[in-house]
Every structure is written in C-alpha cells, then in structure tokens.
Amino acid sequence: MDAGVLETAFLQAQETVGRQGDIVRSLKAQLKDGKVERSAVDEAIEMLKQVKIDLERKQKALEDATGKTASANKEAFRSAMLNALERRLFFIPSFKIYGSVAGFYDYGPPGCAMKQNVTQTWRNHFILEENMLELECPAVTPEIVLKASGHVERFTDFMVTDVKTGDCHRADHLLEGALEALLEDRKNPASPEAAKAARDLLARVGELGAEELGAALTQYGVKAPDTKNDISAPFPFNLMFKTSIGPRGDLVGYLRPETAQGIFVNFKDLLYYNGSKLPFAAAQIGNSYRNEISPRAGLLRVREFTQAEIEHFCNPADKSHPKFQSVAEVAPLLYSRELQMGDEKKPKRIPLGTAVAKGIIANETLAYFIGRTYLFAQRASQWGGVGLNADRVRFRQHLQHEMAHYAEDCWDFEVECSYGWVECAGLADRSAYDLNAHAAMSKVEMSAYERFAEPQEVDVLSIVPNKKELGRLFKKDAKAIADALEAMSECDALEMAGKLAAGQAAGIKADGQAFEMQPGFVEIKKQRKKMSGRNFTPAVIEPSFGIGRILYCVFEHCFYTREGDDQRSVFSFTPVTAPVKCTVFPLLQRAELNERAEAMSAALTRERLSNTVDTTGTTIGKRYARTDEIGVPFAITIDYQTVEDSTATLRERDSTAQVRVPLAELPALVRRLTDMELSWQEVAAKYPAQAQAGDE
Numbered sequence: 001m002d003a004g005v006l007e008t009a010f011l012q013a014q015e016t017v018g019r020q021g022d023i024v025r026s027l028k029a030q031l032k033d034g035k036v037e038r039s040a041v042d043e044a045i046e047m048l049k050q051v052k053i054d055l056e057r058k059q060k061a062l063e064d065a066t067g068k069t070a071s072a073n074k075e076a077f078r079s080a081m082l083n084a085l086e087r088r089l090f091f092i093p094s095f096k097i098y099g100s101v102a103g104f105y106d107y108g109p110p111g112c113a114m115k116q117n118v119t120q121t122w123r124n125h126f127i128l129e130e131n132m133l134e135l136e137c138p139a140v141t142p143e144i145v146l147k148a149s150g151h152v153e154r155f156t157d158f159m160v161t162d163v164k165t166g167d168c169h170r171a172d173h174l175l176e177g178a179l180e181a182l183l184e185d186r187k188n189p190a191s192p193e194a195a196k197a198a199r200d201l202l203a204r205v206g207e208l209g210a211e212e213l214g215a216a217l218t219q220y221g222v223k224a225p226d227t228k229n230d231i232s233a234p235f236p237f238n239l240m241f242k243t244s245i246g247p248r249g250d251l252v253g254y255l256r257p258e259t260a261q262g263i264f265v266n267f268k269d270l271l272y273y274n275g276s277k278l279p280f281a282a283a284q285i286g287n288s289y290r291n292e293i294s295p296r297a298g299l300l301r302v303r304e305f306t307q308a309e310i311e312h313f314c315n316p317a318d319k320s321h322p323k324f325q326s327v328a329e330v331a332p333l334l335y336s337r338e339l340q341m342g343d344e345k346k347p348k349r350i351p352l353g354t355a356v357a358k359g360i361i362a363n364e365t366l367a368y369f370i371g372r373t374y375l376f377a378q379r380a381s382q383w384g385g386v387g388l389n390a391d392r393v394r395f396r397q398h399l400q401h402e403m404a405h406y407a408e409d410c411w412d413f414e415v416e417c418s419y420g421w422v423e424c425a426g427l428a429d430r431s432a433y434d435l436n437a438h439a440a441m442s443k444v445e446m447s448a449y450e451r452f453a454e455p456q457e458v459d460v461l462s463i464v465p466n467k468k469e470l471g472r473l474f475k476k477d478a479k480a481i482a483d484a485l486e487a488m489s490e491c492d493a494l495e496m497a498g499k500l501a502a503g504q505a506a507g508i509k510a511d512g513q514a515f516e517m518q519p520g521f522v523e524i525k526k527q528r529k530k531m532s533g534r535n536f537t538p539a540v541i542e543p544s545f546g547i548g549r550i551l552y553c554v555f556e557h558c559f560y561t562r563e564g565d566d567q568r569s570v571f572s573f574t575p576v577t578a579p580v581k582c583t584v585f586p587l588l589q590r591a592e593l594n595e596r597a598e599a600m601s602a603a604l605t606r607e608r609l610s611n612t613v614d615t616t617g618t619t620i621g622k623r624y625a626r627t628d629e630i631g632v633p634f635a636i637t638i639d640y641q642t643v644e645d646s647t648a649t650l651r652e653r654d655s656t657a658q659v660r661v662p663l664a665e666l667p668a669l670v671r672r673l674t675d676m677e678l679s680w681q682e683v684a685a686k687y688p689a690q691a692q693a694g695d696e
C-alpha cells in the first residue's frame, strides 16, 4: 500500500486513541457522579484497548512500508504540516524580504487569531477562574532588578564556536545530538557498555560544568555541524539582550528574559491591594526575550516569545489549596523522579489526590496547578481546553540535581511532538527565594503578617544597635546607621550576625553610604517571646507557560491528511482555538445566493463568530478542502433550496457530516457549538441529514 495512505491511517489511529482516551476519562468522572453505568465505562476501556492495538499495527505497517524509522516518519509528518502552516500564512519568518533573522517569527492572520484564542483560553482558565491579580509591566528592565534575581550573573548557556567560521553553537545541544546519533546508529550499533555510558551522559548533559562538557565533546569527537570543523572549548554566554536606558546611556537595562520579575517587584503593593491577605496569585502575560545561541526547532525555540506566568504567594507553613478537591480525582500522566529512575522509565496516570497523599508531589497548591494545567491542555474541559491529545502530555518531575538549591519541588509540563517531549510550562515551588532576593537588594520589606488564633511562643529576631558606640564613632551618621540596622531583613541580619560572631566586619548601607560594622556595634539574637502574630516572607509557587510552544504542539496534535487521491491537509482545531469558526459558501455565483451568504455572514458576526465568505467559483469540495486546511470547524452552504425554504447546509469538519438547518437558527446554533455547549452528535440527532456533495 502507498506510504502516504499508511501515514494517514497511522495519524488517524493516533487521533482516535487520543479521543477514546478522553471518552474513557469523561465516563469515569460521570460514573463517580452516578450519571452512567459501570458497563459503559468498561465498554469504553475495551474500545480503548482495541484502538491502541490498531495504532501499534498501523505504526508497524508504516515503518515496514517506508523502511524508515519512527523519527524519519516524524520528520516527514512535520514537513507536511509546516508546509500547510506556511502556505496558509499561520506564521512567516520575520523580516523575510531582508533574508530573515533566526529565532524571530511573525504570526500571519490565522496564526495571530489562534494565538489570541489560546491566550484568551489561558486567561479564562487561570486568571478568571482563580480571581488572580493581572499585571502588565515593561519589557525593558533596569539592571538592578535582574542583578537581584540572579539573571545578570547566572542566566547563561554554554557556547562553542566553529574555529574556522566563528559560527556559534549551544554546547549541550551539540553533545546531545552526537549522543543521540550514536544511540540511533543502526549500521554501526554501539556496544552495550558504550550505549549505556552514552545514555547515562545524555541524562546529565544539562548539569555539566564547562570542564566536563568540554571533556565530553572531545571524547565523542564532536565537530561543528555543517562544516565539520573543530570547535572551541565551551564558555558561558548570557542570554539577555542588553540595552541602555535614556540618552546618556549610563543606565544599563535588559529586555526581560521572563515576565515573573515584574510581579515580584510589585509584591508589596499587590499584598496591600489584596487586603494584606494570603494566599493570592498574580499573573502576567507578555513577551520575553532570550538571545538563544542557535535557535532551532522552528517556533519552539525563538528569541522573542509570549509567556504567561503566575506567582501564587502563600504561607510557607500552609501550602494547602482551598480548591484542591476539584482536581483530586484528575489523573494526568505523572513522570515522577522514582519512575524516571526505575527500570520501565514510563510515566503513570496517578490521581492528584493520591500523588499528594503519597508525597510524590510536594504540596496541594503545586498539585492543584498541575491539575488545572492538564485540564487546560485537553480538548474538552469547562472552558474548552486548547486541544492537545491527553495521552501525549505528561508532567515530569525535576531530578534532584536539576532543581535550584532553594526549590522545594518542580514539574515540567511536557508535550510529545515530532521533536520528542517538549517543555511547554514549568511548575515550581520556589520557596521564599525571589522575595528574599528583592528584599535584600532593594531594602524594601517583602513580608506578610500572620495573626495567630491564640498567642504563641515564637523565636523572634532582636536587633539592638549599640547607640553609644555608634555615636562615638560615626557622630552625625550614627542615627541613620542605627535605623538601617533595625530595618534589616531577617536574612541580612542573620548573615551579619554570623560574620560578627566570627570576628569579621560586615557592611551596611545607610543614607546611600557604606559603613563597616565590627563586633560589639550591634547585638543580633533570637529570643523566645509570646506573640499574637508574626511577619514572614511568603513562599511562591510559579506556573510559567510559553504560549508559542503550546500553540505549536496544538498544530502538531491537530494535523492530519484526509484519505483520498489528493491527500488533503486538515487541522482538527477545537472550536475554541480555531482561527475562523465558520465559512459561508454560496454554492454558485448567483446574486440571490451571494446576498443570502452575506446576510448569514453578518448574522454570524453579530454572534461574535469570526467567519469568512468564500465566493470563489471553484467546486464546493475544493472550497471545503481550503477551509479544512486552516481548521475551520463549521461551514454553511447556501444553495437553491435556501431560496425556496430558507434552510441551509451545516457541515462539520472532522466527520464531514452535513445537516439541513433553518437559516434563522444557524447563527445561535454555531455559537453554541463553538462555545462547546452543544456537541455535533446532538445537532446531528436533531436536524435532518443532508446528502454530501459529490466531490467531498
């Protein structure tokens, strides 16, 4: 059989497995509420097993027929999809007429509409649902902010250069490529020992320091891609775009590498706005900038991209979440540390309630956001998810060595696509690190107050400046120094106490001047006191999403080619994310049909449904194919029967089924279908079926 047909069959089987998985999960939830019988769930599970077997069979048939490995097939799939995306202007390499610059893309009309839809879905699903405080901060950020956050010093990747051409490459990516090639080489397979060593190294590439990375590149004989020239030793390269603020150019700034810092620096005001109550979450959607060394993988790694970030501030002693029960039964694929280290190396579906109870996920709030992310990703959820295949998304826990020293627990939301598993969001419990860092740099207190139900004995820090000694030595500056000492954050005070106890001097800034404190200038100690409340620095739980990566994965999960002679491309976008919701076709170029088509388009617009009228003279089948290619879920055809009885044909993209509906009912019907209040099955049961046009 023709490879194209086999590939289509494989992609459709993959889609069927995804959909059947959704059905099983939805039936299981309904069973809990007593809405369906156990037998319905069992039947759906049995069906899922069968479609999975069918999928494996089709994958094997495809591999046998093409003689290609799965990865070669993935590349063929990707190139067909990218071809459709570029042809229909979903995206365009930026500055194309000037030869483009790597890592920058423009979204064309359908891409732009979809990005808006995904972003709006995110806003509804997170900001609206949780009543989060939304912010918009500038992208240009003064250096001091990013010094405090650690980005100036540590936001680096290791780079190597081609010794002859000077071309730059990311060292870890080159090593990964070499190791993967070695492991995939079927002509000269590596010995079991060499393969094991390569696999072990592959798992650790991200944590190698410059020296180890350099040694590994030499050991595996890595050369510059394309030219095969020698490469330099790896060296750190800061990924931030540097700029200067103001005409004198003496205030250094950077384009923000993430949106999160804007939220942290506003913490004090946000807490006040929230009535000084915790927990609360703030969110920001906006562009971030990273001067990626060698952007590859198209839209996945770019230099300007939209992030959607949440900072959930809570009491470090209480990370429960009031709405956790709403996701306790949700069971995404979890790839815990234990499963990654185990023999099978496979993620498992675990209900989030169980994952928290067993300590797999550190706390309820982190698990709550994992659950909400999973629901956001899928095809069907309360607001209509973005349309990823639930069997091809997972949450991977960071291994201990991958986490920053201050982090309590981190999980990446990963989506499987033709490039492998791609991180589309990171969810991290970052403890109080960020607020402490900004408090230390800005000298502004970033704390919250907790009133105890009953007065409690607690350790409090007492800072008592030796005013007599300070007055004798510092005269007119003594008061400012004493004030600065008393205003120190707990973290700074403990650091100073440590130094003074070791007989060392410690610096303090007062009124913009630096002074040196010696042992005896100040007494810093913890005292047990009965208190009615306490000040503390809140912990932060941070879900951080990349909208572009999610959008790209939606493209991949929704793309397939319809069986038939001309292998038509289809994007099965959910109605929520689809760039255009409905197309209107007058069957023939006649004034009475065109008029009615324009009137229908206006009625759809009044329902706030994006739509287009296609009056090109080509066959209806070709026009359907054109709308399928940009993923329009519904199409209305105006024909001569419309003129007689005021009804028209409504067609659904994936089934290509058609029904006959009175014109007056169509706009509201399409609105309800688009909002996923109504399923196509319900529509098909209510309205008479219409025979399909001959050239469908």
Ligand SMILES: Nc1ncnc2c1ncn2[C@@H]1O[C@H](COP(=O)(O)OP(=O)(O)OP(=O)(O)O)[C@@H](O)[C@H]1O
Residues within 6 Å of the ligand: 258, 290, 292, 299, 300, 301, 302, 303, 305, 307, 423, 424, 425, 426, 544, 545, 546, 547, 548, 549
């Ligand atoms: N260069 C990029 N292009 C597109 N999206 C990005 C890029 N870098 C990060 N993101 C998105 O922002 C999210 C949060 O950023 P984060 O700093 O956690 O990414 P990261 O761990 O540095 O990503 P990676 O390891 O892939 O470079 C990521 O999950 C991803 O979706």
